[in-house]
Amino acid sequence: MTDVRTIDVEAVTKRFGAVSAVDALSFQVQPGRVTGFLGPNGAGKTTTLRMLLGLVRPTAGRATFGGVSYTDLESPLRTVGAALEAASFHPGRSARSHLRIAATASDIARSRVDEVLALVGLAEFADRRVGGYSLGMRQRLGLAFALLGDPGVLVLDEPINGLDPEGIKWIRSLLRALAAEGRTVLVSSHLLSEVQQSVDDVVIIARGVLVHSGTLASLSAGDSVSVLVDAPDRGALADALTAAGYAVTPARSGLIVAGVEADAVGRTAFDAGIPLSALQRQSSGLEDTFLHLVEGNR
Numbered sequence: 655m656t657d658v659r660t661i662d663v664e665a666v667t668k669r670f671g672a673v674s675a676v677d678a679l680s681f682q683v684q685p686g687r688v689t690g691f692l693g694p695n696g697a698g699k700t701t702t703l704r705m706l707l708g709l710v711r712p713t714a715g716r717a718t719f720g721g722v723s724y725t726d727l728e729s730p731l732r733t734v735g736a737a738l739e740a741a742s743f744h745p746g747r748s749a750r751s752h753l754r755i756a757a758t759a760s761d762i763a764r765s766r767v768d769e770v771l772a773l774v775g776l777a778e779f780a781d782r783r784v785g786g787y788s789l790g791m792r793q794r795l796g797l798a799f800a801l802l803g804d805p806g807v808l809v810l811d812e813p814i815n816g817l818d819p820e821g822i823k824w825i826r827s828l829l830r831a832l833a834a835e836g837r838t839v840l841v842s843s844h845l846l847s848e849v850q851q852s853v854d855d856v857v858i859i860a861r862g863v864l865v866h867s868g869t870l871a872s873l874s875a876g877d878s879v880s881v882l883v884d885a886p887d888r889g890a891l892a893d894a895l896t897a898a899g900y901a902v903t904p905a906r907s908g909l910i911v912a913g914v915e916a917d918a919v920g921r922t923a924f925d926a927g928i929p930l931s932a933l934q935r936q937s938s939g940l941e942d943t944f945l946h947l948v949e950g951n952r
């Protein structure tokens with residue numbers, strides 16, 4: 655690995671005619687961590703990654719690797735490994751032949767081709783025509799390209815898309831391993847649940863604007879906890895909880911008490927001499943928090 659850098663997105667805007675795909679977006683991606691770049695379909699993820707990789711020119715702002723734009727990098731393939739969605743490969747050529755051509759063009763040792771083929775689990779299919787590959791195998795080939803120059807930064811657009819459960823498990827551990835080696839790893843997805851197990855940090859966008867950036871743990875701080883409680887005498891229970899200062903909302907199967915843990919609700923009922931028929935903690939969960947964040951921006 656040669657060159658480890660942060661990814662710096664600074665007030666980047668991209669308009670396509672009247673469509674504002676990305677709007678004054680700023681965030682930083684740190685080395686040694688896996689960062690999930692999340693947002694619903696059409697949020698502007700691919701456009702942002704394309705600006706980062708010099709494929710689309712921002713209307714305003716700049717996206718760089720430690721202050722240097724992709725097109726100004728001395729040795730781009732050795733600095734940044736990228737796998738964008740819908741990478742096109744020549745159907746009649748093999749994975750090995752694709753990688754050999756790229757290695758030769760960038761002055762990378764031929765031996766590295768076999769290394770990356772093994773790394774992505776394509777060694778036994780290396781000489782097969784890419785036209786016969788499954789979507790998952792194409793994803794692996796895209797990843798092999800990204801890793802070819804042993805770069806310090808990886809930018810991967812929806813790398814989990816198309817992988818089977820075993821492939822998903824494999825890529826999760828690969829992402830973790832790449833970050834553990836000190837690399838900067840940015841992975842886009844429209845599903846938090848897809849990357850939740852492999853990311854340290856999250857950058858969440860919706861409609862082209864930033865809605866949250868921070869550690870994965872910072873996201874769970876927004877989880878709302880509540881308790882569903884019920885008693886044969888629901889009215890008496892509601893009165894006791896309200897008298898104790900809790901916000902109580904009637905629901906079909908009981909009462910919802912917001913922002914409190916089950917033990918406190920149980921104690922209040924016990925002190926008031928009210929036997930309970932149900933007491934259940936409810937957490938909105940990370941995915942709900944994520945959806946709430948992005949839907950607030952729809």
Ligand SMILES: Nc1ncnc2c1ncn2[C@@H]1O[C@H](COP(=O)(O)OP(=O)(O)OP(=O)(O)O)[C@@H](O)[C@H]1O
Pocket residue numbers: 670673674675693694695696697698699700701702844
């Ligand atoms: N070349 C283009 N011309 C016009 N509009 C575009 C172009 N590229 C993207 N857009 C629009 O910009 C917005 C953001 O699209 P983008 O593909 O970046 O989103 P995304 O978050 O990557 O979504 P997905 O997960 O569906 O790929 C969308 O409204 C899209 O229609």
